[in-house]
Amino acid sequence: MNVETLLRKNIKTIRAYSSARDEYKDASADMVFLDANESPFKSNVNRYPDPQQTRVKERLAEIKGVSTSQILLGNGSDEVLDLLFRAFCEPNIDNVITLPPTYGMYSVLAELNSVELIKIPLNADFEPNVDDILKSQNKSSKLLFICSPNNPTANSFDADKIEKLIKAFNGIVVIDEAYIDFSRGESWLSRLDEFPNLIITQTLSKAYGLAGIRLGICFASEFIISVLNKIKPPYNINQLTQDKALERLRNLDEVRNEIKLLLLERENLEEALAAISYIKEIYKSDANFLLVKVDDADQRYRQLIQKGIVVRNRTKEPLCENCLRLTIGTPSENRNLVNALTEIE
Ligand SMILES: *Cc1c(COP(=O)(O)O)cnc(C)c1O
Numbered sequence: 079m080n081v082e083t084l085l086r087k088n089i090k091t092i093r094a095y096s097s098a099r100d101e102y103k104d105a106s107a108d109m110v111f112l113d114a115n116e117s118p119f120k121s122n123v124n125r126y127p128d129p130q131q132t133r134v135k136e137r138l139a140e141i142k143g144v145s146t147s148q149i150l151l152g153n154g155s156d157e158v159l160d161l162l163f164r165a166f167c168e169p170n171i172d173n174v175i176t177l178p179p180t181y182g183m184y185s186v187l188a189e190l191n192s193v194e195l196i197k198i199p200l201n202a203d204f205e206p207n208v209d210d211i212l213k214s215q216n217k218s219s220k221l222l223f224i225c226s227p228n229n230p231t232a233n234s235f236d237a238d239k240i241e242k243l244i245k246a247f248n249g250i251v252v253i254d255e256a257y258i259d260f261s262r263g264e265s266w267l268s269r270l271d272e273f274p275n276l277i278i279t280q281t282l283s284k285a286y287g288l289a290g291i292r293l294g295i296c297f298a299s300e301f302i303i304s305v306l307n308k309i310k311p312p313y314n315i316n317q318l319t320q321d322k323a324l325e326r327l328r329n330l331d332e333v334r335n336e337i338k339l340l341l342l343e344r345e346n347l348e349e350a351l352a353a354i355s356y357i358k359e360i361y362k363s364d365a366n367f368l369l370v371k372v373d374d375a376d377q378r379y380r381q382l383i384q385k386g387i388v389v390r391n392r393t394k395e396p397l398c399e400n401c402l403r404l405t406i407g408t409p410s411e412n413r414n415l416v417n418a419l420t421e422i423e
Contacts, residue, residue, distance in 0.1 A: 081274050081301060084220055084249055086168050094308040099129050127317040130307075134320050137327045138295065142267055147300045150307060151315050155256060155281045155294030156183055161306050162277065162296075163191040166220040166250060174221040175214060177206050179230055179395035181254060184223045194218075199396050204231040204361070208239050212246050220249040227257040230392045230403045232363035234263040244273050250302075252277045257365035259285030259337050260344075267297055274299050284366060285337050286326055291319040340366050340406050347406060350416045355423060358400075367405045375400040378422065385418040 082090070098114035099105060105125060117124045135146040152158035167174060169192035176184045178197050188195040196219070198211045206224065215222075222243065226235040244251045255278055258265045266278055278297040283289040293315065296306065326333065344363060351357050351370060356378070359371040372378045375393035379402060382389055390403040406412065 079248075079275050081250070081299070084166055084275075085305065086164075086166060089165050089305065089309065092308055095312055097126070097129055097312040099126055100312070122321075123317050125317075126313050127315060127320055129312045131315050131320055134293075134315070134323050134327070137324060141327065141330065142297070144267060144270060144297055145300070148270065148297055148303055150296040150298070150303050150310065152294040152296060152310070153314050154283065154292040155254070155279050156187075157292075157310075157314065158279055158294045158296040158306075159183060159252075160187055160191075161310055162221060162250070162252060163187050163193060164309055165302075165305055167191060167193040168218075169193060172218045172220045173216070174223065175211060175219060176223045177211070177225075177228075179228075179392070179398050180223070180225045181229045181256075200228075200231065202397070204228065204233050204397065205236055206239050206243065208242050211243060215248060217248070219247070222247050222249060222251045223254065224251060225254040225256070226263075227255075227261050227364040229257065229365065230367075230369055230390070230395065230398060230401070232361055232365045232367060232369045234261050234364040237263065240266070244276055247275070250275050250277055252279065255280045256284055259333075260341065260366045261364035263364060270297055270299075274301075277302060282323060282326070285340075286333055287336060288322065288326060291322050293319055293323050339409075343409060343412050344368065344406050347404070347412050347416070350412075351419070354419050357419075367403050369398070369401055369403050371399075371401050373400065375402055378402060378419075381422040382415075382418055385421070387415055387418050389415075 102113060114126055116126060131151050134151065135149045138149055139146045152161065173194035173196050174188055175196045175198060178199050185195050196214050198207055198214055201207050224235065224240060224243065226240065227233060253266050255265055258280060270276060270278060280295045282291065282293040347368060348360055351360050356373040357370050361369045375391050379389065379391040392398040392401045392403050404415065
């Protein structure tokens with residue numbers, strides 16, 4: 079597959095804005111910097127941040143086993159996803175495919191970018207309908223969004239099905255791995271080099287505990303990353319975010335311990351919920367949340383609010399009738415949840 083032919087026409091020839099920090103890179107050098115109209119009065123943020131986030135990428139490359147040239151960082155995964163639309167989808171001509179019920183941003187971004195959305199629902203086991211997906215694609219199908227582990231169904235998709243899709247889809251396959259750190263399954267990162275049309279997104283918002291700093295990660299071939307680099311806003315990752323991310327990425331033990339605790343809590347919560355009579359089903363989870371089917375989701379949602387607990391009501395999503403999505407909290411938060419659920423029985 080030649081990925082270059084999938085790009086939008088204007089993107090093929092576009093030239094990146096060249097910022098001051100692109101033209102003279104070594105901001106740590108002992109030089110007098112009078113090139114960017116910054117304030118000279120020192121604070122930790124009076125200078126523009128590194129537009130290539132070199133130090134954060136170096137640490138990520140080390141942790142994830144990829145090269146820094148295979149990484150692009152965004153202001154949350156949401157910015158990364160938006161860049162993909164802008165790189166590959168010609169408005170009012172191209173289309174993208176999603177597999178509902180899934181993460182809501184794919185359809186929001188399709189609409190925002192005037193790109194047709196083809197929805198191929200998951201089957202009753204919350205797995206992709208591979209044949210239907212491949213039958214629905216046409217020569218204008220540019221992106222296929224596979225969220226695995228999937229939000230809100232919590233499961234990882236069958237690896238053979240995903241592989242089939244990567245091989246047979248004639249556009250870019252985007253695997254959203256926002257919840258990969260909570261999964262029994264392996265990341266597709268180890269196979270990135272095999273597939274030129276594969277893009278993997280991850281984020282520091284969930285397992286890394288940094289939703290507030292907005293840092294999304296895109297892994298792809300050097301070619302795709304070079305294209306995205308040309309169209310991203312030059313200083314899209316601010317200095318405070320880069321500093322905080324680096325600090326956290328240097329403390330992986332802390333991250334791993336938190337993940338371990340959440341996985342243990344997920345197991346405990348599953349067990350406790352099984353004893354509640356109006357909970358009809360607890361779906362298998364590879365994420366930091368549980369999807370549960372109850373007798374009446376609207377009523378249970380309201381009752382929980384009255385007890386001071388906010389969960390996500392997903393009853394309007396396809397295949398999720400009467401389903402609530404429960405994020406795994408701290409041990410005491412989870413105890414509160416179980417107590418409240420028991421009291422309204
Ligand atoms: C939470 C979530 C994200 C994270 O998005 P950010 O913009 O990085 O915070 C991405 N994808 C899915 C499926 C999610 O549930």
